[in-house]
Amino acid sequence: MPPFDVHEFAATTHGSLRAELPDVGVFDAGSAELVETLRRSEAATMAHLRNVLVTPTHKDARVTAFLVSWAFEKFWIADALNAISSGGPSVAGAHLASSRTPGPLRRSVAGAFSGTAVVAAHMTQGLIDDTILDAAYDELAGRVDGLRPLTERIRAVKSRHTRFFAEEAERRLAASARSVRVTRRVLHRESQPIGSGTWTNAQRAGFAEAVFGSGRGAERAEHVAQTIAALPGVGADAARRLVDRNIRNLLRRS
Amino acid sequence: MAFDIDKYTATSVSVHWDDLDFESFREHPLPADSLRTLRYMTDVEYHTVCYTRDLLTTPSHRDPDVGAFMTMWNREEFWHGEALAAVLGMHGITVAYDQLRATRLKLGWKDKLDPIKQSALGALVGSDFIAVHMAWGAANEWSAITAYNRMAELEQNPVLAELLRRIAKQEARHVAFYTSQARDRLAASTKAQKLTRFALRRFWAPVGSTIMKRDDVVHVMTQLMTGEHGAKAARRVDHQIAALPGLHGLTIVQDALRGLGVAV
Numbered sequence: 093m094p095p096f097d098v099h100e101f102a103a104t105t106h107g108s109l110r111a112e113l114p115d116v117g118v119f120d121a122g123s124a125e126l127v128e129t130l131r132r133s134e135a136a137t138m139a140h141l142r143n144v145l146v147t148p149t150h151k152d153a154r155v156t157a158f159l160v161s162w163a164f165e166k167f168w169i170a171d172a173l174n175a176i177s178s179g180g181p182s183v184a185g186a187h188l189a190s191s192r193t194p195g196p197l198r199r200s201v202a203g204a205f206s207g208t209a210v211v212a213a214h215m216t217q218g219l220i221d222d223t224i225l226d227a228a229y230d231e232l233a234g235r236v237d238g239l240r241p242l243t244e245r246i247r248a249v250k251s252r253h254t255r256f257f258a259e260e261a262e263r264r265l266a267a268s269a270r271s272v273r274v275t276r277r278v279l280h281r282e283s284q285p286i287g288s289g290t291w292t293n294a295q296r297a298g299f300a301e302a303v304f305g306s307g308r309g310a311e312r313a314e315h316v317a318q319t320i321a322a323l324p325g326v327g328a329d330a331a332r333r334l335v336d337r338n339i340r341n342l343l344r345r346s
Numbered sequence: 347m348a349f350d351i352d353k354y355t356a357t358s359v360s361v362h363w364d365d366l367d368f369e370s371f372r373e374h375p376l377p378a379d380s381l382r383t384l385r386y387m388t389d390v391e392y393h394t395v396c397y398t399r400d401l402l403t404t405p406s407h408r409d410p411d412v413g414a415f416m417t418m419w420n421r422e423e424f425w426h427g428e429a430l431a432a433v434l435g436m437h438g439i440t441v442a443y444d445q446l447r448a449t450r451l452k453l454g455w456k457d458k459l460d461p462i463k464q465s466a467l468g469a470l471v472g473s474d475f476i477a478v479h480m481a482w483g484a485a486n487e488w489s490a491i492t493a494y495n496r497m498a499e500l501e502q503n504p505v506l507a508e509l510l511r512r513i514a515k516q517e518a519r520h521v522a523f524y525t526s527q528a529r530d531r532l533a534a535s536t537k538a539q540k541l542t543r544f545a546l547r548r549f550w551a552p553v554g555s556t557i558m559k560r561d562d563v564v565h566v567m568t569q570l571m572t573g574e575h576g577a578k579a580a581r582r583v584d585h586q587i588a589a590l591p592g593l594h595g596l597t598i599v600q601d602a603l604r605g606l607g608v609a610v
Contacts, residue, residue, distance in 0.1 A: 098443070099428075102360075102424065102425075102428070103360075105360075105421075108356065137413075137417065138402060138413040138416060138417070141398070141399075141402060142399075142402035142403065145395065145396075145398065145399035145402060146399060146402075146403060150395060150396060150399050152443075153392060153443040153444075153446035154443040154444075156395040157392075157424060157443060159395070160395060160420045160421050160424045161421065161424075163417050163420065163421075164417055164418070164420075164421045167355070167414070167417045167418075
């Protein structure tokens with residue numbers, strides 16, 4: 093497969109999905125909560141960019157070119173999710189409210205010392221985030237059949253992001269032991285999906301339960317673990333610990 | 347009038363040039379001094395993301411309207427870079443991501459310290475710091491429009507002029523956002539006015555000064571902002587900035603030009 097073409101990606105970004113919104117009416121509380129969690133995750137681009145751009149990742153013009161279009165596509169995904177959760181399109185402000193996360197100061201100091209190795213960590217985080225959210229869209233389509241065309245569309249839009257993150261993470265981790273060390277440290281420190289560190293414990297547990305708690309949940313969690321374990325140098329143990337901490341340990345014990 | 351963020355996001359598009367006859371540049375190439383200026387403009391547009399970083403380290407990122415605007419603004423500016431790079435490409439000048447990366451890497455420790463300073467200042471000063479960024483953004487966008495209009499005027503090349511007109515039209519919407527934000531925030535706080543006045547007078551420099559070589563900055567400013575029309579354009583930008591609440595009397599563009607040794 094040829095390497096990801098950032099120019100081509102930028103030239104073919106998907107904008108507003110409002111014309112494709114299904115009329116699904118009111119759906120159950122659990123599904124509504126899942127839509128809201130997905131909306132919040134997709135809308136957190138500026139908070140995430142803030143954390144990423146204060147590190148040496150901002151120097152990589154190819155990565156930043158990708159992130160500009162990535163943020164644009166996620167903006168419109170969040171907009172669509174906002175529209176279906178609130179029964180109609182609303183002000184842009186509602187879907188980009190970012191949470192108060194600690195720290196550009198700490199991150200910029202840490203980033204200054206970890207150098208370009210931190211780019212691998214950010215690419216890996218992007219891949220894991222996409223893998224977890226993809227499982228959530230799969231769950232949502234199973235719960236509300238009327239949403240399936242929209243979730244399929246969103247998953248297709250996001251599949252290009254996933255491909256970029258996977259390719260970049262693999263290449264960078266394979267090329268540098270320092271990148272592996274920095275990535276393992278970041279993965280150990282920060283929660284997944286991206287931004288979930290600012291959720292309440294109940295929100296995190298609710299999301300884990302909804303997506304990974306029943307039905308195909310165990311299989312999905314295993315897929316996340318395998319995706320991480322397949323990355324050069326990360327290792328099956330670190331992958332398992334990450335999935336335990338962010339998913340399995342949050343599930344209600346039966 | 348308040349800036350309509352919903353209308354802006356719904357109508358934000360990447361600048362297009364596929365209907366413009368770029369092949370005509372082969373027959374009527376632009377002169378070397380203009381290509382040097384266009385190269386500068388291209389780099390500045392691609393580096394917008396570095397400015398975004400500074401904005402995001404302040405409390406401004408928590409404002410949903412600011413976040414929505416920055417998402418679209420970043421993409422539009424990136425496409426200005428792509429469009430200008432396409433013009434350069436017709437002249438055999440390639441702008442590769444690796445070159446841009448090299449420029450950013452050269453910034454070294456100063457660049458590493460910037461977000462640290464910005465976030466520390468943002469934390470200390472609080473929301474009044476957003477006014478500084480908004481007024482700064484307005485000054486940059488006014489300068490950008492002026493630069494594109496001046497370039498179109500100087501070159502008299504119809505294809506380039508049309509592309510620059512399209513870019514300047516998008517920059518005008520960015521100005522509308524920044525001025526509406528700056529005006530409201532400055533009008534609401536004397537502290538914000540004092541802080542913004544101090545920051546602009548003390549630290550503002552033409553867009554690109556921090557990332558490009560001084561020689562290039564001087565070349566671009568001399569080409570675009572000198573002579574009768576250039577000096578008039580510089581004064582006009584200063585008047586626009588000085589019309590913001592609490593910023594009367596500021597002449598930051600003309601001061602910066604004098605500082606660079608460019609006659610105004």
